[in-house]
Amino acid sequence: MSLLEIKNLHVSVDHHEILKGIDLVVNAGEVHSIMGPNGSGKSTLAQVLARREAYAVTDGQILFQGKDLLAMKPEEAACEGIFLAFQYPVEIPGIGNAYFLRSALNAIRKYHGQDEMDAMDFLPLFREKLKLLDMDEKLMNRSVNESFSGGEKKRNEILQMSILQPKLAILDETDSGLDIDALKIVAKGVNAMRSPDHAMIVVTHYQRLLNEIVPDFVHVLANGRIVRSGGPELALELEAKGYAELETVPA
Amino acid sequence: MITTSEQLETYLESFTGFQKRAVGHSLPWLRDLREAAFARFCEVGFPTTHDEDWRFTNVSAIARTQFELAPGGEVAAKDAERFRVSGAACQLVFVDGKFAPTLSSTSHLPPGVRANGLAREIARNSDALEPHLGRYLNIQRDAFSALNTAFAEDGAYVHIPKGVVLEAPVALLFIATESAKPLMTHPRNLIVVEAESQATVVEDYVSLGSTAAFSNTATELVSGENAVVSHYMIEREHQQTFNISTLRIQAARSANLSSHSVLIGGGLVRNNVHPVLAGEGAECLINGLFLGDGGQHLDNYMLVEHVSPHCASRQFYNGILDGHAHGVFHGRIIVHKDAQKTDAKQTNRNLLLSDDARIDTKPQLEIYADDVKCTHGATIGQIEENALFYLRSRGIDEVAARKLLLLAFASECLDRMRPSPAREHVETLIHDSLLSFAAAPGQAGAGVSKPRQQADEGRNWEEMG
Numbered sequence: 001m002s003l004l005e006i007k008n009l010h011v012s013v014d015h016h017e018i019l020k021g022i023d024l025v026v027n028a029g030e031v032h033s034i035m036g037p038n039g040s041g042k043s044t045l046a047q048v049l050a051r052r053e054a055y056a057v058t059d060g061q062i063l064f065q066g067k068d069l070l071a072m073k074p075e076e077a078a079c080e081g082i083f084l085a086f087q088y089p090v091e092i093p094g095i096g097n098a099y100f101l102r103s104a105l106n107a108i109r110k111y112h113g114q115d116e117m118d119a120m121d122f123l124p125l126f127r128e129k130l131k132l133l134d135m136d137e138k139l140m141n142r143s144v145n146e147s148f149s150g151g152e153k154k155r156n157e158i159l160q161m162s163i164l165q166p167k168l169a170i171l172d173e174t175d176s177g178l179d180i181d182a183l184k185i186v187a188k189g190v191n192a193m194r195s196p197d198h199a200m201i202v203v204t205h206y207q208r209l210l211n212e213i214v215p216d217f218v219h220v221l222a223n224g225r226i227v228r229s230g231g232p233e234l235a236l237e238l239e240a241k242g243y244a245e246l247e248t249v250p251a
Numbered sequence: 252m253i254t255t256s257e258q259l260e261t262y263l264e265s266f267t268g269f270q271k272r273a274v275g276h277s278l279p280w281l282r283d284l285r286e287a288a289f290a291r292f293c294e295v296g297f298p299t300t301h302d303e304d305w306r307f308t309n310v311s312a313i314a315r316t317q318f319e320l321a322p323g324g325e326v327a328a329k330d331a332e333r334f335r336v337s338g339a340a341c342q343l344v345f346v347d348g349k350f351a352p353t354l355s356s357t358s359h360l361p362p363g364v365r366a367n368g369l370a371r372e373i374a375r376n377s378d379a380l381e382p383h384l385g386r387y388l389n390i391q392r393d394a395f396s397a398l399n400t401a402f403a404e405d406g407a408y409v410h411i412p413k414g415v416v417l418e419a420p421v422a423l424l425f426i427a428t429e430s431a432k433p434l435m436t437h438p439r440n441l442i443v444v445e446a447e448s449q450a451t452v453v454e455d456y457v458s459l460g461s462t463a464a465f466s467n468t469a470t471e472l473v474s475g476e477n478a479v480v481s482h483y484m485i486e487r488e489h490q491q492t493f494n495i496s497t498l499r500i501q502a503a504r505s506a507n508l509s510s511h512s513v514l515i516g517g518g519l520v521r522n523n524v525h526p527v528l529a530g531e532g533a534e535c536l537i538n539g540l541f542l543g544d545g546g547q548h549l550d551n552y553m554l555v556e557h558v559s560p561h562c563a564s565r566q567f568y569n570g571i572l573d574g575h576a577h578g579v580f581h582g583r584i585i586v587h588k589d590a591q592k593t594d595a596k597q598t599n600r601n602l603l604l605s606d607d608a609r610i611d612t613k614p615q616l617e618i619y620a621d622d623v624k625c626t627h628g629a630t631i632g633q634i635e636e637n638a639l640f641y642l643r644s645r646g647i648d649e650v651a652a653r654k655l656l657l658l659a660f661a662s663e664c665l666d667r668m669r670p671s672p673a674r675e676h677v678e679t680l681i682h683d684s685l686l687s688f689a690a691a692p693g694q695a696g697a698g699v700s701k702p703r704q705q706a707d708e709g710r711n712w713e714e715m716g
Binding site for chain 2: 074160
C-alpha cells in the first residue's frame with residue numbers, strides 16, 4: 001500500500017477549477033518535489049492535502065495509508081500524520097509557542113492512545129530540536145510567530161515538523177524569501193527527518209532548494225495538471241529552460 | 252419612556268417603610284442623605300435611551316417590573332461554599348444584600364484591618380463612616396446611584412489602616428436567593444484604604460434560582476496617598492437578572508488603582524466605573540472583560556475624571572459576544588483644566604462570534620487642559636479563520652482551537668491583573684465560561700455541552716418596552 005495516492009483530483013475555488021485531474025503516488029521514504037509557475041495550483045494541492053475546507057473537491061479521490069483523506073477534518077489529517085509547512089505561517093497573539101507545540105504534540109499522542117507529555121518531559125525534546133534549527137529558546141516564550149522575521153517563521157514551521165514527526169510533510173514554498181544561510185538551516189532540519197518512514201512533498205518555485213534537499217522525483221504542475229515527471233535532473237532542465245515550453249507540451 | 256407616577260408609587264411605598272425601620276434612621280446625616288437621594292430619584296426617574304449616557308441600553312424593563320425590597324433570605328453554608336475565593340484573607344457573605352455573619356469569616360485578617368457588614372458599622376461606628384459614605388457617589392447625574400443611596404443600609408465596610416500591606420484578597424460575595432416575587436437589592440459598599448497601604452477587594456455577584464431580580468449596587472472606594480488598590484467586580488448572576496453596578500473611585504496623590512471587571516452572567520448588565528484622579532500623580536488601570544451570549548446585554552460605562560496634573564489612566568476592555576448578545580463600551584474621559592500632563596489611553600477590542608451579536612463602542616473625550624496626551628481606539632472582529640486552520644492543521648481539534656483563540660483574546664485582560672488568588676479565581680471562571688463559547692456552530696453535540704444556549708429563549712432587552 002502506498003502512503004499517499006491521489007487519483008484524478010479536481011478542485012475548485014469559487015467555481016473556478018484550479019486542479020484539473022491530478023494523479024500522484026507517494027511511497028514512504030520518498031521525497032517528491034512539485035514545481036511549477038505561479039497560479040499552477042501548487043499551493044492549492046498543498047492546502048487540500050492539509051484539508052482546508054475552503055477548497056471544494058469536485059472529483060477524484062485521495063487515500064492516505066489506505067484511508068479516505070477527503071473525509072477527514074484538518075485535525076484528523078494531522079493526527080493521521082500529515083503536516084503542512086505553511087507558505088505564510090500565521091501569527092497568533094496570546095498563545096505561547098512552546099505551549100502551542102506541546103498542545104499539538106499531545107493532541108496527536110492522545111489520538112494514538114499515548115500518554116500526554118508534561119512540560120518537564122517535553123523540554124529535552126524541544127531543546128534538541130531548537131538546537132538543530134539554530135533557534136533561540138527565548139523566541140519560544142513569545143506568541144506563535146508574532147513579530148518573527150520571515151526566516152524565523154519558516155524555521156518555526158520546520159521546528160514544528162521535527163517535533164510532530166509526521167509521516168508525510170508538505171513544504172509549501174518553505175524556501176521563498178530565505179537567504180542562503182537560512183535555507184541551509186531549513187534544509188538541515190528537513191534532511192534530518194528523511195528516513196524510510198517519512199515522506200515529503202516539497203513544493204517550490206525555485207530549483208535552489210533542491211540542491212539542498214535532493215528529491216527522488218520531480219513533477220511539474222502547470223494549469224492544474226502534472227505535465228511532466230522525472231528525476232532530480234528535471235529540476236535542472238527547468239532551471240535552464242523555464243516553464244514556458246512545458247506548459248504547451250503535455251507530458 | 253418617562254417613569255410614570257405609578258412606577259414611582261411602588262418605590263415610594265418601599266422607601267417610606269424603609270426609612271422608618273432602616274438601621275441608622277435616627278442619625279440625622281444618614282437620614283438626610285437617604286431622603287435627598289430618594290427625592291433626586293423621584294425627580295429624574297429611570298433614564299431613557301434619549302439620555303446620551305443610556306443611548307444603547309433600554310432599562311424600561313426594570314422600570315416596568317414591580318420589585319420589592321428583598322426581605323433577606325437564607326442560604327445553606329454548603330450552597331455558599333462553591334462560590335468562595337480560595338486563598339482570601341476574609342470572606343464576607345451577603346444574602347439578598349444583607350450581611351450573613353454565620354457564612355462569613357474574617358479570621359485571617361491582620362490586626363487593625365476591619366471588614367464587616369455596613370449595617371453593623373452604621374449601628375456601632377457611624378462616626379467613621381460619616382466623612383465618606385455618600386460623599387463621592389454622584390446622585391445628581393445617575394438615577395441608579397440615587398436609588399442605591401436612598402436604600403443604603405447594608406453591604407460591606409472595609410477599612411485598611413495606614414501602612415498595612417494585605418496580600419490576600421478581601422472577598423465580598425453577594426448571593427441573590429430564589430424568590431416567588433421579583434426582588435430588588437441595593438448593596439452599598441464602602442472601602443477605605445488609608446495612605447501607603449495595599450489591598451485587593453473582590454466583589455462577586457452570584458444567584459441561586461432563576462426569578463427576575465434587580466441588583467443595584469454601589470461601591471465607594473477611597474484610596475489614600477500612595478496606596479495600591481486592586482478592585483475586582485465579577486458579575487455571574489443568572490440571565491433573568493438586572494444588574495446595575497457603580498464603582499466610584501477616589502484616588503489621592505500618587506495612589507495606584509486597578510479596576511478589573513469581569514462580566515459573565517446577568518441578563519441586562521450596566522457596569523459603571525467612575526474613577527476620579529483627585530491627587531497629583533495618581534494612576535488608574537480600568538481593565539475589563541465581558542462575555543455575552545443568548546440575549547445578554549452588557550453595557551460598560553466608563554467615566555474617568557482627571558482632576559490633578561501628572562495623572563495616568565489606562566482603559567482596556569475586551570468583549571466576546573455570541574448569540575444575539577449586545578455589548579456596549581462607552582469610554583468617557585474628562586480632563587479638567589488644571590490636569591496638565593494627563594496621560595489617558597483607552598482601548599476597546601471586540602470579537603463577535605455570530606451574525607446577530609452586536610457591539611456599540613463610543614469614545615468621548617472632553618479636554619479642558621492644554622498639555623495632555625489622550626488616545627483611544629476600538630476594534631471589532633471575528634475569530635480568524637487562518638489562525639483556526641493553522642491550529643487545527645497541527646492536530647488540535649476545532650473546539651480546543653477555538654477555545655485557545657478565545658482564551659488568547661481574554662488573556663489580554665487577565666495579563667493585566669497582578670498574580671494573586673483573585674486573579675486565579677477569575678481565571679477559572681473565564682476558562683469555564685469560554686468552553687461554551689468555543690463549541691463551534693453545529694458542534695454542540697460533539698461532546699461539549701452548550702448550556703448557555705438555553706438562554707436563547709428570546710430575551711432581547713432591546714425589544715422590550
